[in-house]
Amino acid sequence: MELRDVFDRLLQALYSGVLNGSVYGLMAIGLTLIWGSLRMLNLAHGALYIAGAYIAYGLLGALSPPVPVTFALAVGGAALIGLLIQLILVNPILEKPGRDSASLIATLAASIIVQSAILLVFGGQTKQLPPVIDGGFKVGTTLIGYQGLVVIGAAIACFLLMTIFLRTSRRGLAIRAISQDMDAAKLMGIPIVPAFVVVMVISAALAGLAGVLLGSILFFTPSGGFTPMLMAMVVTIFGGLGSVVGTIWAAYIIGLMESFLAVYIGPSWALPGIFLFMIAMLVVRPNGLFGLGETRRL
Amino acid sequence: MLKVAGLEAGYGGSQVLHSLSLRVGDGEAVVVLGPNGHGKSTLLRSISGLIRPRAGRVEFDGVDLTHLPTEQIVAAGVVHIPQGDLPFPEMTVLENLLVGAYRPAAWSERAERLDKVFQLFPALAERKGQLARSLSGGERRMLALGRGLMSKARLLMIDEPSLGLAPLVIEQVYRTIHEIKRAGLAILLVDENAEHIAGLADRMYLLEAGVLVREGAAAELLRDEALLAAYLG
Numbered sequence: 001m002e003l004r005d006v007f008d009r010l011l012q013a014l015y016s017g018v019l020n021g022s023v024y025g026l027m028a029i030g031l032t033l034i035w036g037s038l039r040m041l042n043l044a045h046g047a048l049y050i051a052g053a054y055i056a057y058g059l060l061g062a063l064s065p066p067v068p069v070t071f072a073l074a075v076g077g078a079a080l081i082g083l084l085i086q087l088i089l090v091n092p093i094l095e096k097p098g099r100d101s102a103s104l105i106a107t108l109a110a111s112i113i114v115q116s117a118i119l120l121v122f123g124g125q126t127k128q129l130p131p132v133i134d135g136g137f138k139v140g141t142t143l144i145g146y147q148g149l150v151v152i153g154a155a156i157a158c159f160l161l162m163t164i165f166l167r168t169s170r171r172g173l174a175i176r177a178i179s180q181d182m183d184a185a186k187l188m189g190i191p192i193v194p195a196f197v198v199v200m201v202i203s204a205a206l207a208g209l210a211g212v213l214l215g216s217i218l219f220f221t222p223s224g225g226f227t228p229m230l231m232a233m234v235v236t237i238f239g240g241l242g243s244v245v246g247t248i249w250a251a252y253i254i255g256l257m258e259s260f261l262a263v264y265i266g267p268s269w270a271l272p273g274i275f276l277f278m279i280a281m282l283v284v285r286p287n288g289l290f291g292l293g294e295t296r297r298l
Numbered sequence: 299m300l301k302v303a304g305l306e307a308g309y310g311g312s313q314v315l316h317s318l319s320l321r322v323g324d325g326e327a328v329v330v331l332g333p334n335g336h337g338k339s340t341l342l343r344s345i346s347g348l349i350r351p352r353a354g355r356v357e358f359d360g361v362d363l364t365h366l367p368t369e370q371i372v373a374a375g376v377v378h379i380p381q382g383d384l385p386f387p388e389m390t391v392l393e394n395l396l397v398g399a400y401r402p403a404a405w406s407e408r409a410e411r412l413d414k415v416f417q418l419f420p421a422l423a424e425r426k427g428q429l430a431r432s433l434s435g436g437e438r439r440m441l442a443l444g445r446g447l448m449s450k451a452r453l454l455m456i457d458e459p460s461l462g463l464a465p466l467v468i469e470q471v472y473r474t475i476h477e478i479k480r481a482g483l484a485i486l487l488v489d490e491n492a493e494h495i496a497g498l499a500d501r502m503y504l505l506e507a508g509v510l511v512r513e514g515a516a517a518e519l520l521r522d523e524a525l526l527a528a529y530l531g
Contacts, residue, residue: 173397180386189372189401
C-alpha cells in the first residue's frame with residue numbers, strides 16, 4: 001500500500017471517530033449526570049434526542065426561521081420535554097419505594113409517548129435537516145464537511161461549559177455534592193428535587209442538541225433515538241457510570257474504536273467489536289475504564 | 299434560641315428518643331453526653347430534618363422547624379455537621395467550602411467567609427486544590443467544620459468531632475470549636491466522653507437510652523466524677 005493510502009485511511013478513521021465521539025459524548029453526559037445524581041437510568045434519553053431533530057424539522061417546514069434560531073428552539077424544545085417528563089413522571093415516584101423499577105417504567109413510557117407523538121405528526125418516512133453550514137473540503141480522499149466540524153466544535157464547547165459549570169457554579173457544585181453524598185448535600189441546604197430538575201433539563205437539552213446536529217448528517221425516523229442511546233449507555237458504562245470527565249474520554253475512545261474497526265477491518269465489525277471489547281473490559285475493570293466505585297462520582 | 303420540646307424519634311419499629319426536651323441559648327455551647335447508641339446522633343438528625351420526629355416540637359428563634367425540609371432548616375441558620383469524615387470526597391477543599399455556602403445569602407459573601415475559614419484553618423488554605431479524599435482524618439474534620447462555617451450558620455450542631463482521631467488532632471479540633479464559639483456561634487455538640495469539653499461547654503445534658511437524665515451547668519456536672527463514671531462508664 002502506498003503511503004498516500006495509509007494517510008487517507010488514517011485520516012478517514014480519525015475524522016469519523018472524532019465526529020462519532022463528539023455525538024456520543026453529548027448523549028452520554030446527560031445519562032451520566034442523571035445516573036450520578038438521581039441514580040436512575042433515563043430510558044427517554046433517545047426520545048429526547050430524536051425530538052430535538054423533529055422539532056427543528058417541524059419549525060423549518062412551518063415557519064422557516066434562520067437555521068441557527070431553529071436549532072436553538074429545538075434544543076429548548078427538547079429541554080422543555082425533559083422538564084415535563086421530570087415534573088410529571090419522575091418527581092412523583094422519587095420518594096416512593098421501588099423507585100428503581102418505577103423510574104425505568106416511567107421513562108420508558110415517556111419515550112413511547114414522545115415517539116408516538118412524533119409518528120402521529122410527522123409520519124414514519126425518513127427525514128433530514130439542512131446543515132448549519134453547507135459544503136466541505138477534501139483532504140486526500142476524505143471529505144470533511146463543515147457540518148461535521150460544527151458538530152465537533154459544538155460538542156467540545158459543551159464539554160468545556162459543562163466542566164466549568166460543574167466545577168465553579170453554585171448549582172453545578174450542588175449537583176456534584178448530591179451525587180457524592182445526598183444526606184450531606186441536604187445538610188448544606190441544597191434542595192434535592194429542584195437540583196434533579198436542573199439535571200434533567202440540562203441532560204435533555206444536550207440530547208436534543210445531539211439530535212439536531214446529527215440530523216443534518218444522518219437520515220432519521222421517529223425511532224432513530226434508540227441506537228444513539230444504546231451507544232451512549234455503552235459510553236456511560238465505559239466511563240465508569242457517573243464520572244463526567246471519564247464519560248467524555250470514553251466517548252472519544254468508543255467513537256475512534258468504532259471508526260478504526262470500520263475503516264481497517266470492515267463496517268460490519270464496528271458494533272460487534274465494541275461490544276466484545278466492552279465485555280472484556282467489564283471482566284477486567286468492572287467499574288468501567290475510569291470507574292470510581294460507589295462513592296466517587298462526577 | 300433553639301428549643302426542643304417533647305421530641306420523639308426513631309427508625310422503623312424502634313423508638314430511640316423519648317420525650318426529649320432541651321434548649322440552647324444565644325451564643326451558648328451546650329454538650330449532650332451519652333454512651334454510644336443511646337440516641338445522640340438521632341437527636342441531631344431529627345433537629346436537622348434528616349429524619350422526621352414522631353412527636354414534639356423544634357423551635358428556633360420562635361420559628362417552628364419541626365416539619366420543615368432540611369434545606370429550610372439550614373436556611374434558618376441551624377447547620378448540622380454529622381459524624382465521621384464527610385467532606386465530598388471527589389471535590390477539592392475549595393469546592394467543598396464553596397458548596398457549604400450554597401444558600402444564596404451565604405454565596406454572595408463567599409469570598410469574605412472563605413478568608414475567615416482559611417484564617418481559622420491555615421492547613422486548609424495550603425491544601426485548597428487537593429481532593430478531600432486525599433486529606434488526613436484531622437484535616438477532613440477541619441474541612442467539615444469549615445464547610446459548616448461557610449453556611450452563615452447561627453447554631454452549629456456537631457456530632458462527635460473526636461471520633462477516630464489521634465489525641466493530638468482531637469485537641470486541635472476542640473480548640474477550633476472553641477474559637478468558633480468565641481466568634482459568637484451557638485454550639486450544640488454531642489459527645490461520648492467528657493474529656494475535651496471542659497472549658498468549652500456552658501451547659502450539659504446527660505443522655506441515657508433516649509432520655510435526658512440530668513441537666514446542669516457544665517462546670518458543676520464535670521466535677522461530679524462519680525456521676526460521669528456511672529453514665530459514661
